[in-house]
Amino acid sequence: MTQDIQHLMRPGTLSLNSLPPLSLYVHLPWCLKKCPYCDFNSHEWTNASGELPEQRYLDAICADVEHALPLIWGRSVHSIFIGGGTPSLFSPQAIDRLLSDLRARLNLEADCEITLEANPGTFEKDRFKAFRSAGVTRLSVGVQSFNDDHLKALGRVHNRAQAIAAVQEAAQAFDTFNLDLMYALPGQTLAQLNDDLDMALSLSPPHLSIYHLTIEPNTVFAKYPPVVPEDDDAYAMLDHITERTAAVGLHRYEVSAYAKDNHRCWHNLNYWQFGDYLGVGAGAHSKLSFAHRVIRQVRNRDPRLYMEHALDTSRAERAVAQSNEVARAELPFEFMLNALRLRHGFSLADFSDRTGLSVTAIQSALAEAEAKGLITRDFQRVVPTERGFDFLSDLQALFLPEDKGGEGA
Numbered sequence: 001m002t003q004d005i006q007h008l009m010r011p012g013t014l015s016l017n018s019l020p021p022l023s024l025y026v027h028l029p030w031c032l033k034k035c036p037y038c039d040f041n042s043h044e045w046t047n048a049s050g051e052l053p054e055q056r057y058l059d060a061i062c063a064d065v066e067h068a069l070p071l072i073w074g075r076s077v078h079s080i081f082i083g084g085g086t087p088s089l090f091s092p093q094a095i096d097r098l099l100s101d102l103r104a105r106l107n108l109e110a111d112c113e114i115t116l117e118a119n120p121g122t123f124e125k126d127r128f129k130a131f132r133s134a135g136v137t138r139l140s141v142g143v144q145s146f147n148d149d150h151l152k153a154l155g156r157v158h159n160r161a162q163a164i165a166a167v168q169e170a171a172q173a174f175d176t177f178n179l180d181l182m183y184a185l186p187g188q189t190l191a192q193l194n195d196d197l198d199m200a201l202s203l204s205p206p207h208l209s210i211y212h213l214t215i216e217p218n219t220v221f222a223k224y225p226p227v228v229p230e231d232d233d234a235y236a237m238l239d240h241i242t243e244r245t246a247a248v249g250l251h252r253y254e255v256s257a258y259a260k261d262n263h264r265c266w267h268n269l270n271y272w273q274f275g276d277y278l279g280v281g282a283g284a285h286s287k288l289s290f291a292h293r294v295i296r297q298v299r300n301r302d303p304r305l306y307m308e309h310a311l312d313t314s315r316a317e318r319a320v321a322q323s324n325e326v327a328r329a330e331l332p333f334e335f336m337l338n339a340l341r342l343r344h345g346f347s348l349a350d351f352s353d354r355t356g357l358s359v360t361a362i363q364s365a366l367a368e369a370e371a372k373g374l375i376t377r378d379f380q381r382v383v384p385t386e387r388g389f390d391f392l393s394d395l396q397a398l399f400l401p402e403d404k405g406g407e408g409a
Contacts, residue, residue, distance in 0.1 A: 005070045012292030013328050014356030019289050020275040022072060023079045023267050024106065026061060026098065027281030029303050031086040032121060035155040036220035037213060041283030041301050042085045054094040057281075057303070060310035060319075062101045064280040064299070067316045069105065071288055072278055077106050079113040079267035082136075088118035092130030099135040113266040115140055115178075120166035121158035128166075128173040138265075139170045140178040140209075145185060146199040153186045153226065167203045176263050179205040183241065184213050184234040186226035193237050197244050206263035210241055211256050235390075255341045255392060272338045273346070274354040282306040292356070294331065298322040329401035331355040332362050336399040340392060345375070345383035365398045374398075 030045040030052060045052060080102065082095070090098075095116065102108070115138040116131055128139060143163045145151050151159060158166070170177040179200055183193050200208065212234060215221045229237070242252055250258035254272060257265065271277065279286040283301040287294065300306040300321045309318040326334060335355050339346040348359050355361075366382065369375045374388035374395040388395045 005073075008071070008290045008293065008295065010292070014292050014294070014331075016289055016291055016356040017353060019075065020273070020354055021078050021270050022075045023081065023270045023275060023277040024077050024102070025267075025277050025279040025281075025284055025286075026080065026082045026102075027084065027279065027284040027299075028057070028082060028087040028090055029085040029282045030089055031084060031119075032089070032157050033155060034220075036224075037154060037216065039216035039219050040085070043303060045089065052089060053307070054090055056307055056311075058094060058098055058101065060307040061098065061280050062105070063313075063316060064310045064319055065102065065105050065278075067310070067319070068278055068280065068286075072106075075107070075276075076109050077112060078109045079270060080108075080115070081267040082114075082116045084117055086119045086122055086142075087116050088122045088127070088131070092127065092134050095131055095136065096134035113137055115265070115267055117142060118166070118170070119156075119158065120162040121156070125169070128169045132173045137174070138176050138178070139174050140180065141166050141170050142180045143167065143200070144180060144182045146196050147188075147192055150185045150188060150192070154182070155220075164199070164203070167205070171203065171205075176206050178207040178209055178265065179203065181208065181210045182213050183210060183237045184229045186213075186228055188229060188237075190233070190237060190240060193240065194244075197241065201244065201248055205250075206260045207265060208245060208250055208258040209256055210245075210258065212238070251343075253343050255389065269342075272342050273350065274335050274338050289354075294326045294355070296322075296324055296326060327401075328357070331357060332365070333396065333399045333401065336396050340384050340388070340396055343384075343389075345381055347381050349380070362399060369395055369398050 027041065029041055029043050031042045032045065034042055034044050082098070099114065114136050116136045117140045118128065118131070119142045131139065143166070144154055144156060146160045146163055148160050167179055181196060181200055213228060215225055245252065245258040249260050251260070252258050253264055254268070257268065259265070276288050277286060278288065279297070279299065282299060282303040284299045286297040288297070298321050300309060300319055306319055310316055332355065335351060339351075351357070351362065352359060366375065366377060369388070370377060373385055374391065376383050376385055384392070384395060
């Protein structure tokens with residue numbers, strides 16, 4: 001379902017003066033166990049299943065990238081994010097091959113940030129160092145909690161001791177890394193959250209991502225909902241997180257992201273600034289800009305079918321399950337879903353550059369948001385207020401198109 005490049009370059013209703021930065025997302029879909037809260041495209045892999053099909057899957061990734069090259073021809077890649085699933089299930093040798101294959105096919109910027117997601121239950125000593133030697137520059141460690149009871153409730157395969165060891169190993173192997181935590185967990189108290197923060201901050205992570213546990217559709221938690229803290233208690237937890245992180249120089253630069261100076265995640269910043277990204281691998285999403293349109297793509301979710309289609313040169317386009325233009329009327333909301341997550345907001349010039357639309361397209365919504373105390377603005381920037389950050393969904397909804405059908409691009 002990939003679209004012909006000549007079709008994508010034809011005249012349209014948008015006019016982008018330049019293309020945004022380009023990132024690459026690589027999805028490695030397997031994990032040891034599907035967590036009950038997880039709605040990502042992840043698939044359990046057990047010893048009974050045999051060995052991971054590393055080489056065949058990497059062959060498919062290479063074929064997928066090659067098939068997509070006309071869509072990004074001449075553009076450089078400024079960040080790579082290898083997510084999942086649990087990418088650290090792949091051997092360091094496989095990650096080394098993956099990055100070598102990508103370098104051979106793409107123009108990576110000299111300081112390209114390369115992040116790998118890793119879980120504490122999937123590493124032995126020196127594995128993280130081997131990932132670093134393979135070319136990974138940044139590790140994201142999925143701890144979620146240091147409380148064994150909460151880890152069990154979340155279905156995680158690691159325990160507190162393994163989590164601590166993994167973060168210590170990451171700190172030794174990498175110049176920068178991220179630690180993932182969650183809050184408002186089943187049965188969690190403010191005191192227990194504080195214990196998690198004590199442990200996390202004692203490990204001195206340069207970047208911390210802290211997510212509110214949400215019950216997503218089509219998950220085990222949606223079918224069997226756990227008892228989680230009330231909304232008021234969850235807000236109190238978030239206030240406590242913000243205070244504790246600020247006290248140690250971790251600045252909240254996005255709704256769920258806290259970083260020390262010079263340790264912000266380039267890849268995620270590009271998402272939030274409505275940059276472009278090519279997604280390869282089972283279920284991966286792409287957002288790509290052209291002179292007169294913006295498109296979104298989704299790869300086939302099933303790993304077996306993804307590999308089968310990507311490796312069959314006669315039907316490689318079938319690895320892409322969906323490919324659609326973003327309607328002109330939908331672009332303001334799509335932009336705001338990302339940009340308003342940033343603490344410093346966005347520039348009006350970036351809105352026009354990234355969407356190809358005039359600022360007049362959002363003037364009435366901006367005026368309403370300002371009147372409600374959700375943003376501050378001047379002639380250059382729009383910044384969410386504390387109230388806007390607290391009621392982010394309400395703020396973003398102001399930019400929904402009046403006619404959901406929208407105007408086709």
